[in-house]
Amino acid sequence: MEKDKVSRRQFLNALLGTGLFAGLLGSVYAAVRYVIPPDVPEASPSMVVAARVGELNPGTAKIFRFGAKPGLLLRLPDGSYRAFSAICTHLDCTVQYRSDMAHIWCACHDGHYDLNGVNISGPPPRPLDKFGVIIKGEEIFVSREG
Amino acid sequence: MSCHQEIPDERLSAPAKGMEHDVHTKHGFSCSDCHGGDRSAVDDFVAAHSDSRGFKGSPDALTEPGLCAGCHSDPVFMKKYNPNIGVDQLSLFRTSVHGIKNSQGDTKVAHCTSCHGVHGIRSSDDPLSPVYPVNVPTTCSKCHSDETYMEPYRVPTDQMSEYSTSVHGNALLEEGERTAPACNDCHGNHGAVPPGIASVSEVCGQCHSAQLALFSASPHKEAHEAMDLPACEVCHGNHEVTRPDDSMLGVSEGAVCAECHDEDSSGHAVASKLRELIDGLREKHESVAALVNTAEQAGMTMDEAAFEMNEGRSALLRARTAVHAFSVEAVEMEVGSGQEHLLKAETSASAALSEISLRRKWFVGLAILGVVMALALIRKMRDADRAVLRG
16 A cells, blocks of 8 residues: 555656656747747838849849738839839739830730839739838848838 | 800700800800800890801701811811810711711711710810710710610610620729720720721730730631631620630630630640640649638748749739630740749648647647646645645
């Protein structure tokens, strides 16, 4: 009987010790994950780094990710930058820059925008949303406030 | 005008009412500029309406186009009021079915005032004008939907009922999208004629230029011309053109390709393959969208996957446009691009769902451990109490 009691006490001690250890381990894990967060981007950012200075030659453009949506960073022949939402106002296709015609162009239905983002030909009913461009050091930031 | 407004005879007073809204009145024109007579003889009825002073009375349907054109075909005169206004209305009108019949003495066909109104004519950019874009179909249908009126011309009268259910009619009449085509965008306005078979694609291509370019370079162009068939209209219809969907493509029931291409023809095989490619990308998009949605609803940030989904959807739209080339290679190229983007989105969503699954397993495991520990602690406290009592 005494032997059984000792056995149960040992069992409970072992159980509690294991539990405390597991709880401590869980806390350490949570703390580590907090200090080193997973590689999850910020939801709906208001400003992103679209490119580095010198990355784009004059008369070229690039598509960059602005949250969940594509943006278009354009470097004009005079070296200045402009940025727009790259979502066509017709049916939400991603637009691109056409250096041969110096237009922003949608391949889905041949929609054309000028370099101010204004719809000038084809089915797009409205201009592209315009973004702001800020150059800080070596990075080109694009913000939602146009 | 003040005299006419007070005349008890409605036939003579009605024209003077509403003139305050007339674009001509706003520019300083008076009754005599159209009807002739002496506008200065306001107190002398006979003098004001004297033939010797140029009184013309009410112009009839046959003389009216020439009367309006007296000013509207004069570029120097019109420039004073609107430097951008066209001055070719009469010459266009004379090339139209309306104008030709008018020249032949038909007083029933449309002339200037039939569409623009008589007294109280508003500028065409005035939303209350009968020729303001969203009002054009209703204006045309006053005659063209009237079976009795149109009976002598042997012209169908179902255009408006078909147009109002079409994708164009819905956009213009229901959604108020003024860039959507009304009757005059395809038929012309002053020079209104039905587009000939050869020019249908040019008419549609005014807006649908990508599809026209692909069609024009495809084998279909030559085949349609050889069979004296219009281009776009064969598959899409004309007034009743509905929003196209993938069921139109291929050889299954409801698809238009099989209406011309026999089962053992290469066109039949190409149509079937095009449908298979489009269906494959669309179904992939739907399944990945469901996966991404599940991860988002579970609280995961899926911006990267959503970005790739958008690219995949763009590729699907481009593939649908590429169908007008009737080339498997052209569609395959867009479908391949779309599949690549959707694979990235799928990988991202799957990783997010795996992360959620791992977190849940940890949570359940720790919860069970917590309960077991609590029970063990209770038991241990009881044991401790008993040991104290035993002393």
